[in-house]
Amino acid sequence: MEKLQFHKIHLPPFAALLFLLRFLSVAYSLTDNINNFFINCGSATNANTDIRNFVGDLNSSDPISSSFSFTGHSSHVTNSNKSSGTSSTLYQTARIFRTNSSYEFDIPNNDIYFVRLHFSAFSTPTDLSAALFDVWTSGSSLLLNFTGKNSSNSPIIKEFFLPITPGKFNVYFLPRGSSFAFINAIEVFPANDSYIPDEANQISSAGSKNTYRGLRSWTLQTIYRINVGGPKITPENDTLWRNWDPDDGSYENSGSATSVSPTSYSSMPNYGGNVTESISASTAPTLVYQTAKVAKPMNTSGNFNLTWSFKVDKSVSHLVRVHFCDIISESANTLNFSLHIYNNFSMLINPYEYGYQLAVPFYIDFVVYSDDSGHLNIGIGHWADTILNSAFLNGLEIMKILGNSGITLSLQEHEKKNVFIIVGSILGGLGLICILVAVFFLVFRCRKPKSIETSDWSPLTGGGSSHSRMTEGTIPNMNLGLKIPFSEIQLATKNFDTKLRIGKGGFGIVYKGTLKNGTKIAVKRSDPGSGQGLPEFQTEIMVLSKIRHRHLVSLIGYCDERSEMILVYEFMANGTLRDHLYASDKPPLSWKQRLEICIGAARGLHYLHKGSAGGIIHRDVKPTNILLDKNNVAKVADFGLSKSGPLDDTHVSTTVKGTIGYLDPEYFKSQQLTEKSDVYSFGVVLLEVLCARPAIDSTLPREQANLAEWAMLCKNKGLLEDIIDPSLKDQIDPNSLRKFIETTEKCLQECGTDRPTMGDILWDLEYALQLQQTAMPREPHEDSTVGGSAALAMPNVWRFPSISMSIERDDMPAIMDDGSYTRGSEVFSQLKADGSR
Known part of the structure; x- marks a missing residue:
């Protein structure tokens, strides 16, 4: 083999090489590619760095400006002290967001993309170092509790790799609390097709080795890049x-x-x-x-x-x-x-x-x-x-x-924590008298016997009596009859014996217990003194202490002694609906059982919406929040994100909360919540019941990861068998299937006014059950799903761009009132399965 000779370099160190590298960079140039976005945020002029041209986001004359836009409310600011911070023109302007907002890009091709975010916190006229915010994309969280502070005064550049599908791609900026968000520059451009492999050697800290697959479906963040x-x-x-x-x-x-x-x-x-x-x-x-x-x-x-x-x-x-x-x-x-x-x-x-x-x-x-x-x-x-x-x-x-990492997998809007402290001394003697009167009235009312199931209940807010409202930051005491002494809960759980532990989540640990009267209970205990989940704790008490229904989970009591936050529920022996659909060793449910469970859940939601003039919107309908008792009777649970009406034909303006994959597109875009938001989520649940798979499953090939997209693809190809749970083969009557699919399609309409009410859905599901029970007998060779393909005409379901990105099963974050995120498997109402709170 020919020996390769090495020679001393007599040029100044790296001079010739740097010239060559710059030439290669120009030759490789991506800057003219329509897939590339280099944005100079908050500026009307472009900024040239190396060979990249960062287009000012206020420069409407540049052709690139038509390929991106803003959503939400924002303002722009220019550094008034040019001597502070970096001298680069790219970092002399910024865009500031004081509400949930985003940049929206038109992505033409499916690829792995570089996403770089530039932050330089200059101090005048606005002190950008005071910002505290989160950054999400259409399907992934990128930064949580981020601040632009940097002691070196050099820019902070965060780099990510994301799989992006054609369509709208958003980068969301979500202020924390009363703070704000900012950005100086954004880059979005495709990486080489082979830059991120789909497979790699997997090494554990213990030294074991196997193959890791599916890398290209995850979001990656560059932590180190070293020239050794x-x-x-x-x-x-x-x-x-x-x-x-x-x-x-x-x-x-x-x-x-x-x-x-x-x-x-x-x-x-x-x-x-x-x-x-x-x-x-x-x-x-x-x-x-x-x-x-x-x-x-x-x-x-x-x-x-x-x-x-x-x-x-x-x-x-x-x-x-x-x-x-x-x-x-x-x-x-x-x-x-x-x-x-x-x-x-x-x-x-x-x-x-x-x-x-x-x-x-x-x-x-x-x-x-x-x-x-x-x-x-x-x-x-x-x-x-x-x-x-x-x-x-x-x-x-x-x-x-x-x-x-446990922080990613999806997109939802951020709920800002707005805490209003009411100072009693300012209210004076009159306010104190009013409070005492209200407390007296509440104590008197709580002594009245509660019926097990009734439709005569009062709204929680907006039209209810003053005693039905709760100031954030205080534990409600209007239901003293529901308070359980801490000592009694200790006794029921054998002092929180680890052997009785049945789940753990963001709120705390869930225990199985038995009261002195023999009642089986599920006890959810927050970490003592942490204060985490306080708004959900309060809302859950408010909702469940006011309503009783066979298809709503029952709150037995709560405890707020010794800085504890404990909720006590009836024990649901058969866990969640999700436990019986997928990712479980439980035997599959029959089609009749599934219809009965859907009907029960629909009855519970219908009662929430229409059981009183006020009404309640659940806001987090999904299989993990539908619990089953020992007889598989369905009960809707988790009211920590609920919002009261009145519902009627109006809407409740609110920051978006919910779980990715189930979130109403109209609510997401307009932040206007209606009962039809629950209807959309319930439509996704119906699809999961039929297919026995999660709404988002990133372990599947990309075209199958999103259930709604997969259903559309199978419908277009006439492959009904690829959608329906194989365990249901030969069970479903075609007429029952047709009615079920028709109902699902109505629920998933993009426009809320085109969706049915929960009462309509309840009627349709009961009719589908009747069709199933009165089905004509078929010959053994007849496939019960034949004739159902035409029924599976799924709507053009609205979705987040790149929704088929790295979101794993139910590990999608639900957004809480205090601005925190909790994974879907840890959502408040999962009383039995692991991952519950």
Whole structure:
């Protein structure tokens, strides 16, 4: 094999190389691609950085401006102190959001996209460092509780990789509490098709190895991008405008390491020499492959090791990419060394498996689950039973998989926490008298016996008596008859015995218990003194203490002693509807049972909507909030997000709350809540009942991940069998199926006025059950689903752009009154299954 010669470089360090890199960047130019957006936020003029042209979002004359727009309310601000912060024109303006708002982009092609967010918190005329907010996209949370503060005064750039489907793509800015959000610049452009693989080696902190699949469906965040052994590489010298930092300070055993750079060797990476995959300057800049850190034997024993340690979030999965290019050898086939992760996994690195020449770049991807140390360790060293050799590393990239971090998987609007403190001393003696009168009236009323099921109840707010209202931040005491002493709850749960623990969620731990009278109960206990979930705790008490219905879960009592927040419910022996549809070892429900459960849930929701002039909108209808007793009688649960009416033909203006996949599109866009919002969510539930799969399932191929989209696709192809639960084969009467699908279609109409009421739905479902029970007998060879294909004419269901992104089953966040997020599997009403609160 021909020996590759290396020569000393006599140019100033990196001068010729930087010129070449800039040329390559221009040649690669993506800036004219219609898929690319570079936005200078809050400015009427464009800003040119390197070769990118950031279009001012107030510059309506630029053609790019027609491809993006704003939603919500925002303002723009210009730095009035040019001497403060960075001098770049890109960071002299910003857009400020004081309510939930977004940038909306028209995405023409399906691809993996770079999304970069630029923040530079200048202080005049508005102190941007005081901002506190969240950032979401159409399907993923990107930043939570983010602030633009930066002690170095340099811009903060957050980079993400997202799979985006054609259509509208939104980047949402959601202020926390009474604060605001801001952004200086946004980049959205496609990565190379192969930049993010779909599969990678998966390494646990214990050292086990298998294959991780589905990477391209997750949202990834760049945490580290390291040019090992070399200088900082800035965006103008990278074809994809990435920053690469030097590895100073991140490696250990520095005495055994030497850095190799183009000042010593002049070889160019042999991109065409890689025989296993396509490698180019867009994989990593040339300078990354022309610099390295080398570990050499310290003594004749041949043992050597070099380790890099990076601070990462605990117990989170990361995509780790290690870059290699042999620029240190004088001949091929001389190097064998080890790559190790967490000191308990290692693999042999032989550069010549990837190419038969020197200086052939290659990289290896791993999905690594971080341990509890908060550090991720990556090293190179001596491989056992090999001759004395050197080891080298050229580059490192570490990306957090947001889908596994517990904060991602979906989009919903953010509920701002508005706490109004009422000072009694200001009200004076008159206010005190009114309060005492109200308390007296409540105590008197609570002594009246409560019927088990009645439609005679009062509205909670807006039209109800003053005693039915509760000031946020106080525990309601208008239902003293429902208060249970803490000591009695301790006795019922054997002092919260871990053996009686049946679930855990964001609110706290759920226990099974037995009262002294033998009543089986479910006890949800918040972490003592945490205050988490206070608005839901209050709302749940308010709603369930005022209503009784066979198809609504019963609140037995509550406890607010000793800074405790405890809710006590009737015990639902058969768990949630979701438990019986999928992801469970329970036997499948028959079609008749499913219809009866849907009818029961519809009765409960109809009672909420129409049981009084005030009415209640549930706002979080889904299978995990439909519970089943020992006889499979359905009961609607979780009223922590509920909103009272009056409903009529009017609407309640409110910030959006709910769960992704079930959220009413009209409510989402207008923030105007009506009872038809529950109808839309119930339509999704009906579809889940028919198909026995979740509304969003990212473990499936992308075209099947969204249930509504999948149903449309199957309908268009006439493949009804791909939609209906296989366990229902030969069970469903075609007429019953036709009526059920017709009802589902009506519920899922985009416009609320086109949807039926819950009373109409109840009638239709009862009719579908009657058709099923009176079905004509068929011959054994007849498929009960024949003739049903025409019935499955699903509507053009509105969806979030990129809804088929990384959202796993029921692990989608529900938005709470205090601005916090809780995963769907931890929602307030799951009294039995794991993941409950």
